[in-house]
Every structure is written in C-alpha cells, then in structure tokens.
Amino acid sequence: DTAVSQTPKYLVTQMGNDKSIKCEQNLGHDTMYWYKQDSKKFLKIMFSYNNKELIINETVPNRFSPKSPDKAHLNLHINSLELGDSAVYFCASSQEASGTNNEQFFGPGTRLTVL
Amino acid sequence: GNSVTQMEGPVTLSEEAFLTINCTYTATGYPSLFWYVQYPGEGLQLLLKATKADDKGSNKGFEATYRKETTSFHLEKGSVQVSDSAVYFCALSGMDSNYQLIWGAGTKLIIKP
Numbered sequence: 001d002t003a004v005s006q007t008p009k010y011l012v013t014q015m016g017n018d019k020s021i022k023c024e025q026n027l028g029h030d031t032m033y034w035y036k037q038d039s040k041k042f043l044k045i046m047f048s049y050n051n052k053e054l055i056i057n058e059t060v061p062n063r064f065s066p067k068s069p070d071k072a073h074l075n076l077h078i079n080s081l082e083l084g085d086s087a088v089y090f091c092a093s094s095q096e097a098s099g100t101n102n103e104q105f106f107g108p109g110t111r112l113t114v115l
Numbered sequence: 116g117n118s119v120t121q122m123e124g125p126v127t128l129s130e131e132a133f134l135t136i137n138c139t140y141t142a143t144g145y146p147s148l149f150w151y152v153q154y155p156g157e158g159l160q161l162l163l164k165a166t167k168a169d170d171k172g173s174n175k176g177f178e179a180t181y182r183k184e185t186t187s188f189h190l191e192k193g194s195v196q197v198s199d200s201a202v203y204f205c206a207l208s209g210m211d212s213n214y215q216l217i218w219g220a221g222t223k224l225i226i227k228p
Contacts, residue, residue: 004158041153041202041221048215056215090158102208103149104216106158 003027004107006091012113013081021076021110023091031055032074033104034066035090043090049074081114088112117142117211121204121219128195129227136190136222138179138205146209148172148181148188149216153202162190162203200226 004025013019025032033056034046047066048056054066063079078085091107122137140146147166151159163172168183177192188205205219 041223043159043204043218043221045215045218092158102216103161103164104159106160108156108158 004091004093004105006089006107006110008110009108010111010113012115014115015081015083017081018077018079019081019112020078021089021091021112023074023076023107025072025091025093025105027093027095027105029093029095029105030071031094031096031102032068033092033094034074034076035092037088037090037109039087047074047076078112081112083114086112086114117146117207117209117217119205119207119217119219121222124202124221124223125225126222127225127227130197131194132226134190134192134195134199134224136203136205136224138188138190138219140186140188140205140207142186142207142209142217143211144209145183146207146211148179149206149208150177150179150188150190151204151206153204153221155201159204195224195226197226197228200224 007022031050033048036044046060049068052068065077068074088109090109092104094102094104118141149164150162152162153159163174165172165181171180179190202221202223204221206216
C-alpha cells in the first residue's frame with residue numbers, strides 16, 4: 001500500500017504550458033505539503049495545507065497554485081511553465097502541522113522538465 | 116530564527132568505513148531533531164529522530180545524539196555499506212518556526228566497494 005502517491009512520476013513539457021501534479025495520501029493525516037528540490041538536492045517548502053486550509057505559502061510565483069479538494073489530496077497546478085521550474089517536486093504529509101508529532105511522509109517525487 | 120547547518124558533500128567512503136555527517140542547529144528552547152534519508156530516485160524517509168536533550172535516535176545501524184551543549188545532532192554509523200549511498204538531510208522542528216520542519220541542505224554520501 002502506497003502511503004503518499006504522486007502522479008505523474010515524470011513530466012516533460014514545453015515552456016509556456018500549464019500542467020498539474022496530483023498527490024494523494026492514505027495515512028489519514030491532517031497536513032500536506034509541496035516541496036521543490038533543485039539539482040543540488042536543496043529542499044524548499046512551497047505550500048502546506050492543514051485540513052484543506054492553506055497554512056504556509058512561501059515566496060513562490062503565483063503561477064503555482066495548490067488545490068486541496070479534500071484532506072487526502074493536494075494537487076499542484078503550474079501556469080505558464082518556465083525553464084527554471086525544472087526540478088523534482090515532492091508531496092508530503094504529516095499527522096499534525098505543529099507540535100512534536102509532525103514526522104513527514106514523502107511521495108516518490110515528480111521530475112518536471114521544461115524544454 | 117531556526118536554522119540547520121550540515122557538512123557539505125559529497126562524502127566519499129569505502130565500504131566498512133566509519134561515517135560521521137555533522138549537523139548543527141540554531142533554535143530557541145528544545146527543538147525536536149531529525150535525520151531523513153533520500154535514496155536515489157526516491158522521496159525522503161525518516162531515518163531517526165530525538166525529541167529531547169541527550170536522547171539518542173537509532174535505526175539501521177545509524178545513530179545520532181541530541182547534544183544541547185553543542186547544539187549538534189551528528190549522524191554516525193560504525194560500518195557503512197554500498198547500500199547506504201544516499202542524500203542525508205538533518206532537520207529540526209521547534210517553537211520558533213511554529214514546529215514546521217526546518218531543513219539542512221543535505222549531504223550526499225557515496226560508498227565505494
């Protein structure tokens with residue numbers, strides 16, 4: 001059973017296109033996250049949702065829009081893709097947003113390549 | 116604010132060598148400390164954690180001790196294997212950041228047979 005799943009695993013697209021990445025967790029967690037990992041493996045949090053409500057929105061271009069239809073899903077939509085958006089995007093979830101019980105469980109990642 | 120500093124990689128060792136990856140932190144009070152591991156082509160997974168001073172987290176032969184006096188949480192393993200090759204991330208969760216995880220930059224470990 002996959003705890004945190006993402007689709008697609010690979011995404012190759014042209015500059016200027018709009019694309020979405022989907023994430024689902026079956027752990028019953030309240031909080032979900034999106035991270036961007038660059039080619040040097042640096043991990044940067046983009047968004048965090050707790051019970052479908054946005055709680056973290058880091059400095060990310062507004063071309064990126066997260067959507068949480070329910071507690072188990074957090075999708076990432078990207079408009080007008082740019083070359084610099086090429087990276088691996090990870091979805092994660094945790095039982096709590098704060099407190100000490102916030103171990104995060106990660107999905108396998110989506111490698112986005114913008115040509 | 117909170118921050119985590121890890122030693123730069125890559126760290127290259129021979130199989131069965133002793134491993135240390137340094138991690139120091141800045142935070143108020145007593146944050147929880149974590150090591151996550153990312154194997155090639157995969158997402159991150161929790162390796163071990165410690166939630167209070169002098170606690171030792173351990174898993175898969177790896178250990179790290181929460182040292183409040185030196186604000187450190189160094190990762191160690193007595194005898195590494197090729198399968199330990201991965202990127203290792205130190206992270207903390209504390210009240211300064213409302214318990215959101217603060218990540219180190221990651222250290223790539225390469226083990227040669």
